[in-house]
Amino acid sequence: MHHHADPKMHDCITQCWSCRDTCQSSLFNYCLQNGHNAPDHVRVMTDCIQVCQAAADFMTRNSPLHAVMCRACAEICDACANSCETMDDTEMSRCAEICRRCAASCREMASGTI
Amino acid sequence: MHHHADPKMHDCITQCWSCRDTCQSSLFNYCLQNGHNAPDHVRVMTDCIQVCQAAADFMTRNSPLHAVMCRACAEICDACANSCETMDDTEMSRCAEICRRCAASCREMASGTI
Amino acid sequence: MHHHADPKMHDCITQCWSCRDTCQSSLFNYCLQNGHNAPDHVRVMTDCIQVCQAAADFMTRNSPLHAVMCRACAEICDACANSCETMDDTEMSRCAEICRRCAASCREMASGTI
Amino acid sequence: MHHHADPKMHDCITQCWSCRDTCQSSLFNYCLQNGHNAPDHVRVMTDCIQVCQAAADFMTRNSPLHAVMCRACAEICDACANSCETMDDTEMSRCAEICRRCAASCREMASGTI
Numbered sequence: 001m002h003h004h005a006d007p008k009m010h011d012c013i014t015q016c017w018s019c020r021d022t023c024q025s026s027l028f029n030y031c032l033q034n035g036h037n038a039p040d041h042v043r044v045m046t047d048c049i050q051v052c053q054a055a056a057d058f059m060t061r062n063s064p065l066h067a068v069m070c071r072a073c074a075e076i077c078d079a080c081a082n083s084c085e086t087m088d089d090t091e092m093s094r095c096a097e098i099c100r101r102c103a104a105s106c107r108e109m110a111s112g113t114i
Numbered sequence: 115m116h117h118h119a120d121p122k123m124h125d126c127i128t129q130c131w132s133c134r135d136t137c138q139s140s141l142f143n144y145c146l147q148n149g150h151n152a153p154d155h156v157r158v159m160t161d162c163i164q165v166c167q168a169a170a171d172f173m174t175r176n177s178p179l180h181a182v183m184c185r186a187c188a189e190i191c192d193a194c195a196n197s198c199e200t201m202d203d204t205e206m207s208r209c210a211e212i213c214r215r216c217a218a219s220c221r222e223m224a225s226g227t228i
Numbered sequence: 229m230h231h232h233a234d235p236k237m238h239d240c241i242t243q244c245w246s247c248r249d250t251c252q253s254s255l256f257n258y259c260l261q262n263g264h265n266a267p268d269h270v271r272v273m274t275d276c277i278q279v280c281q282a283a284a285d286f287m288t289r290n291s292p293l294h295a296v297m298c299r300a301c302a303e304i305c306d307a308c309a310n311s312c313e314t315m316d317d318t319e320m321s322r323c324a325e326i327c328r329r330c331a332a333s334c335r336e337m338a339s340g341t342i
Numbered sequence: 343m344h345h346h347a348d349p350k351m352h353d354c355i356t357q358c359w360s361c362r363d364t365c366q367s368s369l370f371n372y373c374l375q376n377g378h379n380a381p382d383h384v385r386v387m388t389d390c391i392q393v394c395q396a397a398a399d400f401m402t403r404n405s406p407l408h409a410v411m412c413r414a415c416a417e418i419c420d421a422c423a424n425s426c427e428t429m430d431d432t433e434m435s436r437c438a439e440i441c442r443r444c445a446a447s448c449r450e451m452a453s454g455t456i
Contacts, residue, residue, distance in 0.1 A: 069300055151260065156256070157405050164399060175388065178382075
């Protein structure tokens with residue numbers, strides 16, 4: 001269904017879902033098994049999963065408030081990337097990269113509208 | 115990341131996300147604008163969005179309990195499809211089809227494991 | 229369990245849950261049945277449900293990033309209250325009041341930390 | 343707002359929220375800090391958080407499908423209690439108790455309606 005007219009928003013939704021999926025899969029199938037289980041890391045990964053979903057959902061609903069959530073999402077994705085980058089681990093580096101890309105896309109959505 | 119070894123589970127995750135996305139997009143960008151706003155329809159669409167997400171998340175986490183959620187998901191997707199099919203509306207028929215496909219895939223996941 | 233040392237945060241969690249519960253219950257059991265079903269109203273109620281939950285969850289997890297989500301929550305609760313207040317309806321006025329109280333509490337959490 | 347006529351359903355919603363809150367708070371503020379961080383335990387706690395929320399939401403929306411979700415919730419709460427009980431830890435025993443109470447309440451809701 002072609003409800004998302006704006007290609008930039010469509011791309012940002014895709015980034016948010018990709019980031020959410022990567023973080024959830026990494027957390028439960030990699031981090032916990034490989035010693036990346038410090039409370040602060042598990043927390044920020046969980047925060048990232050939740051905010052990416054919220055941002056994607058706001059945009060999917062074409063909410064006029066999506067910029068508010070995208071702004072929050074950009075901040076939290078960056079924090080999550082910071083945590084992943086401390087680990088010197090290929091898988092976590094890839095996760096960090098996806099978080100950064102999502103943050104950049106969300107930042108653009110937020111600045112365009114607010 | 116290649117955390118999902120089982121191709122059937124991977125396909126079921128895809129069906130759940132597709133169903134969740136279609137239902138959410140249809141509900142907020144089509145149903146509410148086109149008179150498909152009876153409380154029972156909005157409710158079952160919302161139920162479907164929530165259970166598809168839960169089922170996809172259980173599988174993404176490789177939860178040993180995913181079959182329990184897939185079984186619930188199959189029932190609720192079928193109920194949502196029933197509601198969409200009463201509407202004699204091309205867009206809702208397409209939504210119903212996606213719900214049926216998700217229900218079939220979830221039923222298979224549930225039966226294979228429990 | 230006494231994991232929440234800060235009484236202000238504990239109070240804010242309570243406000244967020246109260247707001248989320250009131251919005252969800254009002255939306256599905258009152259608004260849809262009483263003609264308050266304009267897409268923009270359903271959207272902002274849904275946005276409010278989602279952000280209140282996220283803010284409550286961030287605080288429940290003692291996330292260092294909770295202020296980011298509380299700031300977003302305050303903005304969205306105010307927007308939801310605005311929508312409810314246009315309706316000249318006792319039930320919706322009460323919903324608006326609860327949204328305003330949640331917004332005030334979230335604003336305080338956000339400003340105290342960032 | 344008095345939208346929940348049925349006192350049994352109202353009680354079950356309360357049990358689900360209590361269980362969800364206890365599991366989330368225990369997981370992020372106790373388990374991860376005290377060595378209860380095996381992937382299977384973190385997974386089942388996360389499953390329990392998600393299904394309790396879904397069951398509470400279905401009932402809050404007065405969904406005719408709430409029994410389907412309550413049935414799933416009962417199974418998953420029991421599995422979560424099993425995991426908590428293996429730990430010989432006062433805090434986790436209390437968590438297990440709350441899971442069992444929620445499971446019993448959900449089972450009653452499920453059997454009454456299906």
